[in-house]
Amino acid sequence: MNFNAIVSFFTGNVEILIRGYQIEKFINLATSSGLYLWDIKRLGSEVIKARIRTHGYFRAREIARKTGCNLKIHRKYGWPFLQKKALRRRMFFIGALGFLTMLLYISSLVFFIKIDGYGDSQPTKLIASLNRMGLKPGITRKALLERKRLIEREVMLLNPELVWVGITVKGVVAEVKVVPRKTAPAEIGACDIVAAYDGVVSKVVVIRGVPMVKEGDVVAKGDLLISGTRWYNDQQTNELVKQEVAASGVIEANVWHSIEVLEPKVIWKPIPLQSHSIQYKLRWNDKLFTLGTFGVKPVQNYYWQRWRKRLYQGRNPSEVVEFIKDVWQEVSWKQVKRSKRQVQQAALEEAFRKQKNLKLQNIKHHEENWSEDGMFVKLTLTYEVSQDIATIAPRERR
Amino acid sequence: MAKHRSQSVGVKLAQFLDIPLDTAVDWPRLTLNANRNLVLQNHRGIIEYDQSLIRINTKFGELKIIGTNLALLSALKDEIVVEGKISKVEMVDWR
Numbered sequence: 261m262n263f264n265a266i267v268s269f270f271t272g273n274v275e276i277l278i279r280g281y282q283i284e285k286f287i288n289l290a291t292s293s294g295l296y297l298w299d300i301k302r303l304g305s306e307v308i309k310a311r312i313r314t315h316g317y318f319r320a321r322e323i324a325r326k327t328g329c330n331l332k333i334h335r336k337y338g339w340p341f342l343q344k345k346a347l348r349r350r351m352f353f354i355g356a357l358g359f360l361t362m363l364l365y366i367s368s369l370v371f372f373i374k375i376d377g378y379g380d381s382q383p384t385k386l387i388a389s390l391n392r393m394g395l396k397p398g399i400t401r402k403a404l405l406e407r408k409r410l411i412e413r414e415v416m417l418l419n420p421e422l423v424w425v426g427i428t429v430k431g432v433v434a435e436v437k438v439v440p441r442k443t444a445p446a447e448i449g450a451c452d453i454v455a456a457y458d459g460v461v462s463k464v465v466v467i468r469g470v471p472m473v474k475e476g477d478v479v480a481k482g483d484l485l486i487s488g489t490r491w492y493n494d495q496q497t498n499e500l501v502k503q504e505v506a507a508s509g510v511i512e513a514n515v516w517h518s519i520e521v522l523e524p525k526v527i528w529k530p531i532p533l534q535s536h537s538i539q540y541k542l543r544w545n546d547k548l549f550t551l552g553t554f555g556v557k558p559v560q561n562y563y564w565q566r567w568r569k570r571l572y573q574g575r576n577p578s579e580v581v582e583f584i585k586d587v588w589q590e591v592s593w594k595q596v597k598r599s600k601r602q603v604q605q606a607a608l609e610e611a612f613r614k615q616k617n618l619k620l621q622n623i624k625h626h627e628e629n630w631s632e633d634g635m636f637v638k639l640t641l642t643y644e645v646s647q648d649i650a651t652i653a654p655r656e657r658r
Numbered sequence: 659m660a661k662h663r664s665q666s667v668g669v670k671l672a673q674f675l676d677i678p679l680d681t682a683v684d685w686p687r688l689t690l691n692a693n694r695n696l697v698l699q700n701h702r703g704i705i706e707y708d709q710s711l712i713r714i715n716t717k718f719g720e721l722k723i724i725g726t727n728l729a730l731l732s733a734l735k736d737e738i739v740v741e742g743k744i745s746k747v748e749m750v751d752w753r
Contacts, residue, residue: 284706284707290733291703291733291735292703296732296734297732299731300707308707310730
């Protein structure tokens with residue numbers, strides 16, 4: 261239908277009024293002779309309204325004569341009828357033409373450059389080399405596609421850390437996909453392995469170096485576990501030779517981690533009162549626009565809550581647009597004495613939260629120790645964990 | 659009678675060869691979009707057109723469309739689009 265509307269606009273079409281007793285016959289003859297009728301509506305018992313393309317009007321008139329109908333043009337539509345009017349308003353059409361030209365030109369430009377595959381580091385050097393090769397916002401798509409291969413090759417030469425560079429153009433966005441070169445990790449110099457925690461050694465596996473501990477030994481944090489200095493007897497010179505190596509291995513030990521939590525028996529609880537204030541804001545990057553404030557903001561004894569909803573995250577994630585709702589609720593503080601069970605529950609929850617942060621693995625068993633300290637309840641949780649305590653200690657630091 | 663037989667042979671052949679019937683034979687095809695729009699392909703002319711009733715001739719018989727504010731959105735040689743609030747579609751004397 262849209263295609264028909266476009267064609268009908270350019271060829272011109274007329275709205276006709278058909279009067280007669282054999283209107284259906286007229287429609288049938290017109291359609292069977294290849295005429296296209298649309299928007300057919302009955303206006304009265306003997307009158308219908310329809311639209312027809314201009315070039316079909318004369319044929320429709322012949323058909324109307326055959327069927328005994330009366331045909332009358334009601335309204336004219338399309339470019340052929342607008343043409344005369346248009347020629348009288350020259351500046352308007354020059355403006356429209358200028359606008360169309362500008363629109364076509366602007367849509368042929370590249371406005372955004374998206375870099376993909378560079379990882380977390382800032383691609384400043386890559387952007388500079390792309391700019392140097394002419395790929396920057398404002399370049400035309402045609403110019404970019406013509407120089408695509410050259411830009412890809414030159415950018416790879418300018419950035420030896422890249423293995424592959426590919427440029428694709430999607431609308432007004434130029435996507436630069438890069439594959440960074442993978443380099444082997446730098447070789448570690450001579451070093452010792454020391455204990456990261458206090459514990460009892462349960463397993464010793466030495467890959468390189470001389471073991472300084474055995475299973476069952478008690479070690480403190482910083483104690484030497486595997487030495488990177490090796491002495492051996494040179495068979496040719498028969499001299500004692502010192503060799504420095506990068507010590508490596510796994511030293512597993514039973515380590516004890518303890519978590520302490522102090523939980524008050526009496527707490528202050530906020531009781532919401534009637535007075536509260538709500539403020540709606542719109543944030544665009546670092547600019548904050550207040551949209552509306554309802555209620556009076558309490559001066560003292562209140563708690564503040566912020567609710568935020570990210571509205572738009574376009575091509576550039578640093579462009580933050582978010583909707584913020586701030587609530588200031590007036591409260592009265594009430595002293596609440598908690599039962600022993602409530603205090604213990606709160607202490608255990610806090611302890612497990614802390615334990616999650618420690619990320620302990622292979623927990624063998626744990627011990628709970630409760631004590632009272634005035635208005636507080638103290639919980640000490642001790643975890644026995646089997647873990648690798650080996651850590652590298654470079655020679656320079658020791 | 660002979661025409662009728664040849665048609666049924668054509669249909670049987672299309673079924674045997676697994677060809678979709680709508681592409682092989684010129685049977686009237688009716689598409690109803692909710693109760694607002696009706697597309698009829700392979701029709702044989704309009705018998706009656708009114709705002710509350712449209713009667714269209716097809717190869718198999720007459721199709722009666724009853725409703726309110728009925729209008730012919732487009733009329734072509736082999737396709738008619740009816741628009742309006744359709745309440746009833748009736749196939750009158752279909753063989």
